[in-house]
Amino acid sequence: MAEKPEAITHEAVRDPTDKEWLISIFDVDGQQPDREAGSKHRIQKAPTKFREYEKDKKYFDPRVVSLGPYHHGKDLLKPMEKYKITAAKQFFDRFTNVTGGMGGIYKKFKELTGKLKELYDAEVVANKSDDVFARMMFLDGCFVLHFISNDLIPLIVRDMFLLENHLPLLVLDALMSLRFDSNKKLKGKIVKFIEWEVLLPMGLSFFIPHWWFTGRRDDDPLHLLDAFQTMLLGSHPSNPNKKYRYRLHNFGSVMELKEVGIMFEKSDSGYLTEIRFKEYFFFPWLLLPSIVINDVTISQLLNLTSFKMCSDIHSGYGVTSNICSLDSLINHGVDVKELQSKGILHHALDKVACLFNKWPIEMVNKHNVYGRVKIHMHLLPQSS
Structure with a gap:
C-alpha cells in the first residue's frame, strides 16, 4: 500500500509590527536603515540621466587612468598599469622603519579588503576575487599618493575627480599609516593638492573646515571628490535660507x-x-x-x-x-x-x-x- 504523502503546511505570513516597519525605513533604536544606491558612504556610478547624450559620457569616463573597480581593465586605460607599479616602488622606496618588510605591509593592507568591497557596487566587485581586488586597490592607492605629492599631468588630475573613478580615502589613510607609521600628513597633502591642481585653475577660493583636522566628526570626506566639495562649500551658503521659504525658481537670464x-x-x-x-x-x-x-x-x-x-x-x-x-x-x-x-x-x-x-x-x-x-x-x- 502506497504511503500517504505528507501534508504540505504553509506558515502564515505575519505582518511586521509598527516597530519593525519603522526600523526598516528609519534609524530607530540605534539600528541603521538599509542605504542602498543613495548613500554618500558608497562610491556610486553616475546617474543615467547624465549619460543620455553620447558626447557627454566623456565627462564621466577616465581618459588615462582607472582608479577602483568600475573602469579597471579597459583597453584604453591599460597602458597606465605599468606606471602604477613604478609608483608603488617609489612610494615604498624606504620602509626600514616598518616591521615585517613589504610582506607585512601588504598583509596588513589586505585586511581591509572586505570593508573596501562594501563601498562599491556589489555586482561589480562580485566579479573580482579578494586577491585581485586587494592588489588593484593597493597599486591604485600607491599611484594616487605618489602623484598628489609630485607634479601632475592635467589629464590625470581630471581622472581623479570623476565620481566613478575613485578610491576611498580609507585606502590612502591605510597606506600612509603603513608607510610612515602615521597618516597625519595625508589631509594636508590632499588640501594642498586640491588647492593647486583644482581650485586655483578654476579661479576659486576655498575653506577648510576645522573639524576635518580635529577628527571630531564621523563624516570625513569619502573620497577626493567629496573632499573637493567640502572645501568648496566652506562656511558659505550651502543650506536653504530658513527665513526665505518662497519657492522662487530662478534668477532670470x-x-x-x-x-x-x-x-x-x-x-x-x-x-x-x-x-x-x-x-x-x-x-x-x-x-x-x-x-x-x-x-x-x-x-x-x-x-x-x-x-x-x-x-x-x-x-x-x-x-x-x-x-x-x-x-x-x-x-x-x-x-x-x-x-x-x-x-x-x-x-x-x-x-x-x-x-x-x-x-x-x-x-x-x-x-x-x-x-x-x-x-x-x-x-x-x-x-x-
Whole structure:
C-alpha cells in the first residue's frame, strides 16, 4: 500500500509590527536603515540621466587612468598599469622603519579588503576575487599618493575627480599609516593638492573646515571628490535660507535682469557659493564669483552634481544650487558675453549656454538656497 504523502503546511505570513516597519525605513533604536544606491558612504556610478547624450559620457569616463573597480581593465586605460607599479616602488622606496618588510605591509593592507568591497557596487566587485581586488586597490592607492605629492599631468588630475573613478580615502589613510607609521600628513597633502591642481585653475577660493583636522566628526570626506566639495562649500551658503521659504525658481537670464536695471559685478571673495545682492546709491547689483569654464572644470562640476544626486546625506546644496543659478542666468550667447565682460566668466569653450541648459541639474537644486538674493531681486520695481 502506497504511503500517504505528507501534508504540505504553509506558515502564515505575519505582518511586521509598527516597530519593525519603522526600523526598516528609519534609524530607530540605534539600528541603521538599509542605504542602498543613495548613500554618500558608497562610491556610486553616475546617474543615467547624465549619460543620455553620447558626447557627454566623456565627462564621466577616465581618459588615462582607472582608479577602483568600475573602469579597471579597459583597453584604453591599460597602458597606465605599468606606471602604477613604478609608483608603488617609489612610494615604498624606504620602509626600514616598518616591521615585517613589504610582506607585512601588504598583509596588513589586505585586511581591509572586505570593508573596501562594501563601498562599491556589489555586482561589480562580485566579479573580482579578494586577491585581485586587494592588489588593484593597493597599486591604485600607491599611484594616487605618489602623484598628489609630485607634479601632475592635467589629464590625470581630471581622472581623479570623476565620481566613478575613485578610491576611498580609507585606502590612502591605510597606506600612509603603513608607510610612515602615521597618516597625519595625508589631509594636508590632499588640501594642498586640491588647492593647486583644482581650485586655483578654476579661479576659486576655498575653506577648510576645522573639524576635518580635529577628527571630531564621523563624516570625513569619502573620497577626493567629496573632499573637493567640502572645501568648496566652506562656511558659505550651502543650506536653504530658513527665513526665505518662497519657492522662487530662478534668477532670470542675465539680459532679462539687465533690462530691469540690475547690474553685475565680480565678487571679491572667490567662493563658488558666494552670490550676493546689494544696492549701492539706489542701484541694484548682483555679485557673482569669477569662474573658469573649460573642458576640465565642466567635468568637475558635472561630477560634483552627480555626486550630490547619489547622496542621501544633506551635505548642503551650495555647489549644485550655484550651478543651477548659472544655468538660469545663462540662456544665450549674449548672456555669456555680458558675464565675460564683467570678469565673472572665463571660458575656452563654444556654446557655453547650451552646455548649462541641457544638464539635468534642477533635480538637485534647492530653490530657497540664496533665498534672500531672490527675494530682493523679485521685489525690484519692473521697468515700464
